[in-house]
Amino acid sequence: MENFIHYNPTKILFGKDVVDDICQEISPYGKRALLIIGKGSVKQNGIYARVISLMNICGLEHYTFEGIQSNPTFQDADAAVKLAKEKQVDMIVALGGGSVIDTAKAVAAGFYVEHSVWDFYLRKASTPKKALPIIAILTLAATGSEMNSATVLQDSENGIKTAILNDLLYPKVSFLDPKLTASVPLNYTAYGVVDLIAHALEQFFGKGNAPLTDHYTADIIKLAMNYGRKVMVQPEDYDTRAQIMWLATNALNGTLSAGKSPGDWGVHHIEHTLSVLYDIPHGAGLSIVYPAWLKIQLPKIKEKLAFLAKHVFEFSSIDDEALGLDFITALEAFFKEMNSPISLTEAGINIKEKQRILNNLAQNKVSGMVYPLTEKDHQEIVEEMF
Ligand code: NZQ
Ligand code: ZN
Numbered sequence: 001m002e003n004f005i006h007y008n009p010t011k012i013l014f015g016k017d018v019v020d021d022i023c024q025e026i027s028p029y030g031k032r033a034l035l036i037i038g039k040g041s042v043k044q045n046g047i048y049a050r051v052i053s054l055m056n057i058c059g060l061e062h063y064t065f066e067g068i069q070s071n072p073t074f075q076d077a078d079a080a081v082k083l084a085k086e087k088q089v090d091m092i093v094a095l096g097g098g099s100v101i102d103t104a105k106a107v108a109a110g111f112y113v114e115h116s117v118w119d120f121y122l123r124k125a126s127t128p129k130k131a132l133p134i135i136a137i138l139t140l141a142a143t144g145s146e147m148n149s150a151t152v153l154q155d156s157e158n159g160i161k162t163a164i165l166n167d168l169l170y171p172k173v174s175f176l177d178p179k180l181t182a183s184v185p186l187n188y189t190a191y192g193v194v195d196l197i198a199h200a201l202e203q204f205f206g207k208g209n210a211p212l213t214d215h216y217t218a219d220i221i222k223l224a225m226n227y228g229r230k231v232m233v234q235p236e237d238y239d240t241r242a243q244i245m246w247l248a249t250n251a252l253n254g255t256l257s258a259g260k261s262p263g264d265w266g267v268h269h270i271e272h273t274l275s276v277l278y279d280i281p282h283g284a285g286l287s288i289v290y291p292a293w294l295k296i297q298l299p300k301i302k303e304k305l306a307f308l309a310k311h312v313f314e315f316s317s318i319d320d321e322a323l324g325l326d327f328i329t330a331l332e333a334f335f336k337e338m339n340s341p342i343s344l345t346e347a348g349i350n351i352k353e354k355q356r357i358l359n360n361l362a363q364n365k366v367s368g369m370v371y372p373l374t375e376k377d378h379q380e381i382v383e384e385m386f
Pocket of ligand 2: 143195198199268282
C-alpha cells in the first residue's frame, strides 16, 4: 500500500433544490460574486434566473462572465480575471459543468497575480499561494471538479491542454442537485458516464496494494454502467440522474486513489491531445483512447484487468490474459451501447491526421505515471484508435 493523504474540504449539498440554501451557504465568503457560466444552457433551463433571483434576495452583488466553451481556454479565464479584478469580487461562483468550474478555479487563483493564469499551467509561475473562495453549482455529472482541486485548461493555438492541482482550488461549497442535470443532452450524459469510468480506471492503474480501493473502484464502474444504461432510456428519471451524479463526484474526489499513488493518467494525457486538436468532448475522446491503451498495455496489466473482469462483469476463467481481453471487449461494447465513439474514424477524424496526432503526443511528451509511453507505444495506440 502506497502512502497517502486523504484530504477533502469541499462541503457538499446534495439533492433536490439544494441551491435554495445558497444565501446561507455563501454569505460567509463576502458580498460580491463573479458568476461564471457557459454558452447558454443554464439560461435555457432556468437555473441561471433562479440563482440570480436568490442572490438578489440575499443582497449579494453579482456580475456574470458568460461564454465559457467546452474544453475551456486560458484566454477566457484571463478575461474573467480582468472582470473579477475590476469589480473587486470576494468569490467566484461557477454555474455549469467541468469546463465552467475549471475556469472558475483558474480565475480564483488568477485574481491575486499579475501574470496570465496560463503561466501556472505551464509551470512558468510558482504555484498559486492565494485564491478567492470558489462555489460550484454543478449542472453536468462527469469530471468531479466540484469536489477536487484540479483544473484543466487549454491553449488551442499551440496545441497544449494541461492541468494543475492545488489545495486552494477545492470549492468551498458545491451544490449538487440532480434535477439540474435532467436537461443535459444524451450525448453529453453518456460522455459524463465514460469520464467517470475513466477516472476510476486511471486511479486503479496506480501503484500499490489497496484492496478496499480496488473493490470500491469495481463497484463504481459497475454501478456507472448500470445507471448509464438506465439514463439512456429514462433520461428524466431523478433517481438515475442522482446516482450518476454521486458516482461521478466519488470517482475523482480522492477516495479512489487511497493507497494507489495518484494513478497512471496516461489515457487522459492522450485524450487531451484529441481535445485540443479536434475539440472533441472529453468523454468521447476517452472512449476512443481507453480500449486502445488497454490493448497495448495488456501484457503488463493482465492481472489487474482480470480482477476487474471478475468484479465488474462477473466473468470467470483461470487465464488472466483471456479475462483481460474479455474486459476490454465488454468495456468497448458498453461505450458503443452509450453511443460514445470507440474509434477516431467514428469521431470524424481522417486517417491522414495520424502524423499530426503523433507530433502533438511527442510535443507534449505524453506519457503515464506508472506505465510510461514510448514513441513506439504512441504509434501503436494511434494505429489502434483508427
Ligand atoms: O456551455 P453550456 O451551454 O452550458 O453547455 C454545456 C456544454 O455544451 C452543456 N451542459 C452543461 N450542463 C448542462 C448542459 N446542457 C444542458 N443542460 C445542462 N444542465 O454540456 C456541454 C459540456 O459541458 P462541459 O462543462 O464542457 O462538460 P464536462 O463537465 O464534461 O467538462 C469537461 C471539461 O472538464 C475537464 C475536461 O478536460 C474538459 O475540459 N476535466 C476536468 C477535470 C477536473 N477538473 O478534475 C477532470 C477531467 O478528467 C477532465 O479532464
Ligand atoms: Zn476525465
